[in-house]
Amino acid sequence: xxxxxxxxxxxxxxxxxxxxxxxxxxxxxxxxxxxxxxxxxxxxxxxxxxxxxxxxxxxxxxxxxxxxxxxxxxxxxxxxxxxxxxxxxxxxxxxxxxxxxxxxxxxxxxxxxxxxxxxxxxxxxxxxxxxxxxxxxxxxxxxxxxxxxxxxxxxxxxxxxxxxxxxxxxxxxxxxxxxxxxxxxxxxxxxxxxxxxxxxxxxxxxxxxxxxxxxxxxxxxxxxxxxxxxxxxxxxxxxxxxxxxxxxxxxxxxxxxxx
Amino acid sequence: xxxxxxxxxxxxxxxxxxxxxxxxxxxxxxxxxxxxxxxxxxxxxxxxxxxxxxxxxxxxxxxxxxxxxxxxxxxxxxxxxxxxxxxxxxxxxxxxxxxxxxxxxxxxxxxxxxxxxxxxxxxxxxxxxxxxxxxxxxxxxxxxxxxxxxxxxxxxxxxxxxxxxxxxxxxxxxxxxxxxxxxxxxxxxxxxxxxxxxxxxxxxxxxxxxxxxxxxxxxxxxxxxxxxxxxxxxxxxxxxxxxxxxxxxxxxxxxxxxxxxxxxxxxxxxxxxxxxxxxxxxxxxxxxxxxxxxxxxxxxxxxxxxxxxxxxxxxxx
Ligand SMILES: Cc1cc2nc3c(=O)[nH]c(=O)nc-3n(C[C@H](O)[C@H](O)[C@H](O)COP(=O)(O)OP(=O)(O)OC[C@H]3O[C@@H](n4cnc5c(N)ncnc54)[C@H](O)[C@@H]3O)c2cc1C
Ligand SMILES: Nc1ncnc2c1ncn2[C@@H]1O[C@H](COP(=O)(O)O)[C@@H](O)[C@H]1O
Numbered sequence: 393x394x395x396x397x398x399x400x401x402x403x404x405x406x407x408x409x410x411x412x413x414x415x416x417x418x419x420x421x422x423x424x425x426x427x428x429x430x431x432x433x434x435x436x437x438x439x440x441x442x443x444x445x446x447x448x449x450x451x452x453x454x455x456x457x458x459x460x461x462x463x464x465x466x467x468x469x470x471x472x473x474x475x476x477x478x479x480x481x482x483x484x485x486x487x488x489x490x491x492x493x494x495x496x497x498x499x500x501x502x503x504x505x506x507x508x509x510x511x512x513x514x515x516x517x518x519x520x521x522x523x524x525x526x527x528x529x530x531x532x533x534x535x536x537x538x539x540x541x542x543x544x545x546x547x548x549x550x551x552x553x554x555x556x557x558x559x560x561x562x563x564x565x566x567x568x569x570x571x572x573x574x575x576x577x578x579x580x581x582x583x584x585x586x587x588x589x590x591x592x593x594x595x596x597x598x599x600x601x602x603x604x605x606x607x608x609x610x611x612x613x614x615x616x617x618x619x620x621x622x623x624x625x626x627x628x629x630x631x632x633x634x635x636x637x638x639x640x641x642x643x644x645x646x647x648x649x650x651x
Numbered sequence: 652x653x654x655x656x657x658x659x660x661x662x663x664x665x666x667x668x669x670x671x672x673x674x675x676x677x678x679x680x681x682x683x684x685x686x687x688x689x690x691x692x693x694x695x696x697x698x699x700x701x702x703x704x705x706x707x708x709x710x711x712x713x714x715x716x717x718x719x720x721x722x723x724x725x726x727x728x729x730x731x732x733x734x735x736x737x738x739x740x741x742x743x744x745x746x747x748x749x750x751x752x753x754x755x756x757x758x759x760x761x762x763x764x765x766x767x768x769x770x771x772x773x774x775x776x777x778x779x780x781x782x783x784x785x786x787x788x789x790x791x792x793x794x795x796x797x798x799x800x801x802x803x804x805x806x807x808x809x810x811x812x813x814x815x816x817x818x819x820x821x822x823x824x825x826x827x828x829x830x831x832x833x834x835x836x837x838x839x840x841x842x843x844x845x846x847x848x849x850x851x852x853x854x855x856x857x858x859x860x861x862x863x864x865x866x867x868x869x870x871x872x873x874x875x876x877x878x879x880x881x882x883x884x885x886x887x888x889x890x891x892x893x894x895x896x897x898x899x900x901x902x903x904x905x906x907x908x909x910x911x912x913x914x915x916x917x918x919x920x921x922x923x924x925x926x927x928x929x930x931x932x933x934x935x936x937x938x939x940x941x942x943x944x945x946x947x948x949x950x951x952x953x954x955x956x957x958x959x960x961x962x963x964x965x966x967x968x
Pocket of ligand 1: 429430571854855856857858880881882883884895896897898899900901911912913914915916917918919922932933934935938950951952953
């Protein structure tokens with residue numbers, strides 16, 4: 393079974409993020425870059441499925457040159473090879489365009505499963521998996537807390553806002569995972585060394601079948617008109633409990649008309 | 652006036668509060684038209700009329716619920732094709748965003764998610780980077796598809812007598828690939844829904860065990876609040892996962908958020924830092940949650956929280 397895992401490089405979650413005033417896109421140089429946390433869970437799940445069912449795990453990432461670090465991390469965790477979509481023409485692509493470029497690249501690969509994180513920490517849109525499924529005309533098995541494959545069928549536990557749904561669909565399929573699904577492994581020293589020798593193919597937008605007019609900031613279906621940095625929250629009042637903390641709390645709530 | 656389609660979010664037909672909010676917002680910008688997909692329309696009819704729907708498109712049937720997400724996008728795409736609306740509003744819930752995503756691809760539009768406001772010309776306001784930056788954005792291609800966060804608009808009734816139009820969509824194979832085998836509901840009590848509640852009281856690792864969550868629930872009940880939890884508490888099995896607030900849990904934006912025994916990790920903040928008023932009880936004065944609060948108490952939650960609950964009950968008389 394061949395699994396493609398889509399991983400995205402994002403600014404470190406703890407880093408302060410800001411928009412670049414010149415083109416109103418995320419200023420990626422202003423923060424350290426890491427693999428999107430949830431994508432680590434997708435890589436881990438792909439590796440576990442491979443251990444069970446055999447096959448190959450291919451990493452697919454669209455992003456600037458620097459995204460190679462993230463790709464290497466996935467390889468050092470144990471993925472077999474990688475495809476890196478890198479092209480100035482792709483820069484500033486939004487979710488609709490990203491899903492297009494990824495879908496085009498996926499059509500040049502052989503796969504039974506595409507795995508993703510359910511959300512990226514920078515865009516926070518949580519839409520790319522559904523868009524990919526729609527574009528590929530394949531089952532959308534998203535927000536998975538558990539993935540099982542047998543007889544050409546993928547069954548997942550899909551987390552919902554009241555509990556979970558058990559849903560299933562035929563392979564090939566698109567699966568996105570939540571952080572409760574597993575505990576991602578740390579790359580071992582051996583893994584890190586091995587990753588350096590694993591195949592990493594670099595493709596331009598055109599190599600991967602994307603029409604230049606359908607990607608990139610200039611063609612984006614959404615535009616950022618303006619943005620403003622909000623003044624930081626004013627420091628609040630902090631009191632030490634001296635036996636009357638509960639009363640003080642209620643006084644505050646009453647002063648704000650909550651009680 | 653041009654129509655604005657609003658996807659009805661409902662439980663067995665009963666519209667959720669967010670639906671009424673979206674109808675109210677749509678009325679400010681155009682003519683609201685509700686799109687109902689699923690079963691139990693009889694439970695929705697009056698509410699949709701009360702909140703000003705000028706038209707209701709009804710795709711009623713069990714087939715729309717038997718498969719995940721895709722049927723809703725199919726129905727919306729059909730209504731968009733038939734009516735050329737000015738925009739489509741969808742509730743910004745995890746599933747709503749997926750419906751919007753698929754719809755946008757189907758109709759060749761751009762999509763904006765997590766709008767906290769929509770203004771003339773469908774300029775959307777989004778709060779990004781944990782509320783640190785406010786972005787104004789716009790869909791530049793196709794019919795704008797916009798998901799709007801719960802609690803962004805105060806719902807206001809405006810009674811109307813909607814025209815009802817039945818919609819039948821022959822679902823293509825691609826929309827019936829993912830079958831629902833089972834639905835598991837793990838409800839806890841009759842509290843307000845987390846994403847819609849005006850007040851949320853959350854507990855974290857500091858609560859120390861499932862048996863202690865009663866302390867949190869009692870404070871919540873005294874305030875008519877929903878109960879939330881940090882990932883540490885849901886992972887430990889102290890509280891069901893769907894009450895998790897944060898990056899991979901629910902995003903809440905209540906008038907008041909009270910965090911008890913929660914340190915305030917970045918992933919937790921991501922789900923609550925746009926709350927209007929934030930209060931924390933934590934025994935560690937260095938806990939990062941205190942950077943966010945309007946009012947904080949450094950102390951043991953097992954002393955502070957029950958005392959507060961008792962005092963609130965007393966004041967209520
Ligand atoms: C991919 C990913 C996604 C995640 N998504 C989420 C998410 O959606 N939501 C989320 O919450 N987390 C999420 N996390 C986890 C997050 O990083 C933190 O680990 C988690 O929020 C910590 O929960 P906590 O604050 O309850 O526990 P801790 O960080 O352990 O904090 C417990 C706090 O309780 C205080 N305390 C202890 N006892 C008492 C007492 N008796 N009285 C008062 N205070 C007390 C302590 O001082 C401490 O500050 C995610 C992590 C990852 C990697
Ligand atoms: N540029 C990208 N390259 C590869 N995968 C991506 C990219 N952008 C998003 N994804 C995948 O889509 C998931 C959801 O992202 P999003 O919809 O942006 O929140 C991520 O967790 C990734 O798995």
